[in-house]
Amino acid sequence: MSARVSIVIPFYNCPYIEQAVSSALNQTYPNIEIIVVDDGSTSCAELMAPHRHRIYYLGKQNGGTATALNHGIRHSSGDYIAWLSSDDMFYPDKIRVQLEYMIKHKALISHTNFNYIDENGTVTQHSAGASSMTRRELLQTFLRGNPVNGCTVMIKRSLLQRLGLFDEKLPYTHDYDLWYRILIAGIPLHYLNQPLTAYRRHPGMGSIRHQGVIGQEIISVQRRYIRELYRLIQRGR
Template sequence: MSAKVSIVIPFYNCPYIEQAVSSALNQTYPNVEIIVVDDGSTSYVELLSSYQHRIYYLGKQNGGTATALNHGIRHASGEYIAWLSSDDMFYPDKVSAQLEFMLRNKALISHTNFNYIDENGATVQYSAGTSPMTRREMLLTFQRGNPVNGCTVMIKRSLLARIGLFDERLPYTHDYDLWHRILIAGIPFHYLNQTLTAYRRHPGMGTIRHQGAIGQEIAAVQQRYKRGLHRLLHHRR
């Protein structure tokens, strides 16, 4: 039987949630479970009513994206985990193409290219992700910022059991933190240079509203893993 992929969608007062869920349901890959984690929403919950019989709906008190992701992962039954933000969308071949790529490369984690879309769903930039990098280039890039769009990532569940889940103390950079831990553990972070996700830029997105706090958190994560990255970069085989 083909491997099951769990798509975890954290949701908090997002008007785009219906489009995210619809894109997950429209995957060409058949063995998918969709887990929507309602992180204490007070708005737009009614948009999910018509999907209740096709998704797993988990409610919880508001705690932030990392807590919602971890809650969904703990309840997931898939061998692989994909994360979809409630304001983004997967293209129909996202799961099938990325899973095939991971199986072919025996990858434990991978990320892909993506397009930018606007609040109306129109594509405003194609192939907005990073260019393919060597491992060394990726490590150098991580010293400056996060080259990995979290909603393009697919990760084998067994790797999370080994490395740990998202750090719930980090409201904004839980993904950047986890990618560091995976790299420092020596796990190859494979890249599929194919646009499989639509990443939405809109005025209400957290990266705009919380820019100052995000900058401080990025600096703290970089400081935490500075020595680990340095050791990898200067390791002699």
């Protein structure tokens, strides 16, 4: 039997949610489940009405993206987990191509390149992600910020069971924290240099509205792991 992949989509008052869900439903890989976690929305939930019979729809009290992702992961059944922001989209071959790559390379986690799109879904930049890097180059990049787009990630459930889920005390940098934990555990963070996700930049996106708070949170996460990261860099691992 082929591996099952769970796609978790956290949702809070997002007008693009139907496009995100449609992109997950249109995957060419058949063995998937789609879990939409409504994090206490007060609008836009009706946009999913045409698809409710094809998805798992979970509601919860508002608590932030990390709580919604963890809630969805805990209720998922897949061997692999992918997640998608409600304003972004997967390209149709995303799951199939990335899963094949992970199985071939025996990867526990991988991330991919992506395209930027605007409010209308028009591509504004192709292959906007990082170039392929050595392990040492990747570690050094983490000294400056987060080089991994969370919506491009696929991770094996067993790795999350081993290292734990997202830190719910980090509203905006929970993914950055998880990547650090994975790197420090010595797990290779595989990179597939192929754009499989459309990442939408628009005025209402959280990374713009909460830029100041996010910057402070990034510094806090870096301070938490910086000594271990320097040790890894010095050892060349």
